[in-house]
Amino acid sequence: EGVVYGEVRRPCRLMLLVNPHSGRGQALCLFTSHIQHMLTEAGVTHTLIVTERQNHARELVREADLSQWDALVIISGDGLLFEVVNGLMERDDWEEAIQTPLGILPGGSGNALAASIHHYTGSPPGSSEDLLVSCGFLLCKGLVSRLDLVSVSLASGLRLFSFLSLAWGFVADVDIESEKYRYVGAARFTVGTLVRLASLRVYRGRLAYLPAEEPPPRCGASPQGHAPGFCSSLFCQKKASADQGAAHTFRNSCNSNNATKASRSEAPPAASGGPADSLLVPLEQPVPSHWTVVKEEDFVLVLAMYQSHLAEDLLAAPGASLEDGVMHLFYVKAGISRAALLRLFLAMEKGVHLAAGCPDLVYVKVLALRLEPLTPKGVITVDGEVVEYGPVQAQVHSGLARLIAG
Ligand code: ADP
Numbered sequence: 001e002g003v004v005y006g007e008v009r010r011p012c013r014l015m016l017l018v019n020p021h022s023g024r025g026q027a028l029c030l031f032t033s034h035i036q037h038m039l040t041e042a043g044v045t046h047t048l049i050v051t052e053r054q055n056h057a058r059e060l061v062r063e064a065d066l067s068q069w070d071a072l073v074i075i076s077g078d079g080l081l082f083e084v085v086n087g088l089m090e091r092d093d094w095e096e097a098i099q100t101p102l103g104i105l106p107g108g109s110g111n112a113l114a115a116s117i118h119h120y121t122g123s124p125p126g127s128s129e130d131l132l133v134s135c136g137f138l139l140c141k142g143l144v145s146r147l148d149l150v151s152v153s154l155a156s157g158l159r160l161f162s163f164l165s166l167a168w169g170f171v172a173d174v175d176i177e178s179e180k181y182r183y184v185g186a187a188r189f190t191v192g193t194l195v196r197l198a199s200l201r202v203y204r205g206r207l208a209y210l211p212a213e214e215p216p217p218r219c220g221a222s223p224q225g226h227a228p229g230f231c232s233s234l235f236c237q238k239k240a241s242a243d244q245g246a247a248h249t250f251r252n253s254c255n256s257n258n259a260t261k262a263s264r265s266e267a268p269p270a271a272s273g274g275p276a277d278s279l280l281v282p283l284e285q286p287v288p289s290h291w292t293v294v295k296e297e298d299f300v301l302v303l304a305m306y307q308s309h310l311a312e313d314l315l316a317a318p319g320a321s322l323e324d325g326v327m328h329l330f331y332v333k334a335g336i337s338r339a340a341l342l343r344l345f346l347a348m349e350k351g352v353h354l355a356a357g358c359p360d361l362v363y364v365k366v367l368a369l370r371l372e373p374l375t376p377k378g379v380i381t382v383d384g385e386v387v388e389y390g391p392v393q394a395q396v397h398s399g400l401a402r403l404i405a406g
């Protein structure tokens with residue numbers, strides 16, 4: 001669990017962003033029926049903003065006077081929070097802006113971060129409405145934790161910030177193909193998984209990573225793909241969260257220094273905003289020699305997770321927490337049978353897939369990774385959103401953001 005970092009100021013003012021098209025299109029209705037009275041009783045004042053189109057929230061947050069808000073909260077799926085995080089990181093004052101406490105109320109069909117927060121409190125999994133009410137209470141409590149972000153660099157030079165996942169292959173395909181089943185809510189991933197299993201594919205590509213710790217002597221499923229010349233003594237770079245610099249002070253919202261806002265230029269957001277990726281070399285160069293290069297080039301899926309849940313009922317990374325400073329990297333090698341893959345996904349509902357001893361599943365904690373797809377066409381998703389297909393690399397920035405969690 002994340003260390004509680006502070007509390008949202010009382011009485012507090014929330015910017016509450018709603019995506020009216022998320023999930024079954026009921027986010028606004030869920031808000032009025034389950035959350036509004038809770039906030040009123042807790043003395044949480046809020047301004048409700050219904051987004052009009054994709055990237056509306058991103059633009060609003062990029063331009064907002066953040067001194068007016070104690071927290072930015074979304075009622076939607078993970079996609080709307082992805083907009084908010086990237087809107088903040090695109091600002092000239094990103095370093096301060098990204099410390100604005102964020103909150104999430106599950107109103108979408110992909111509510112993985114909300115499910116993760118609920119899971120970290122130790123509560124048993126509940127229905128979608130239980131999850132919403134649980135997150136509503138956490139929001140009223142207002143305890144702020146740090147949240148890891150991962151910077152994701154694409155071949156075009158674009159850099160995105162991610163709080164949940166990077167996926168390629170089976171999981172990314174299900175994520176996108178299942179959007180047409182949004183009307184069934186969170187069950188869209190189950191439907192999508194069954195459809196994709198029926199036409200299981202192999203994805204070709206190269207995967208390399210920087211392990212977070214020296215790999216222990218393993219029995220069973222081990223990442224046997226170490227490059228020639230692998231030298232374990234090179235792996236002792238512990239959590240590179242030092243990258244983050246000195247501890248940030250929690251911005252307790254009382255600092256309304258409007259003066260600094262006046263000098264902001266109208267120039268488009270600098271693509272170079274955000275912290276430096278000290279662990280990465282340019283995509284055109286080979287990965288550093290102390291990285292692990294996976295021997296296999298045929299995969300069924302590659303998935304990096306930084307929170308516990310991949311979807312409301314998929315506990316993909318049981319060991320993950322808000323600020324553990326690592327990515328939980330999973331890959332499944334080609335050759336796995338449909339039945340074995342189905343068993344893995346079923347086991348994932350309880351988070352016991354790692355104990356299943358599946359020889360085709362590899363799990364390793366990493367600080368950075370690179371994926372170079374060789375299959376000419378395909379889908380890569382970041383936090384469930386499609387990004388440009390091609391080589392991609394990523395690195396963790398431990399505790400870069402703030403999240404209202406239990
Ligand atoms: P879901 O969990 O149902 O997928 P998301 O929050 O992930 O819900 O939102 C789905 C997509 O809708 C995201 O790509 C998001 O950027 C986009 N979006 C946000 N607001 C709007 C809007 N007003 N109209 C259409 N799309 C929107």
Ligand code: MG
Pocket residue numbers: 077078079108110384
């Ligand atoms: Mg989504």
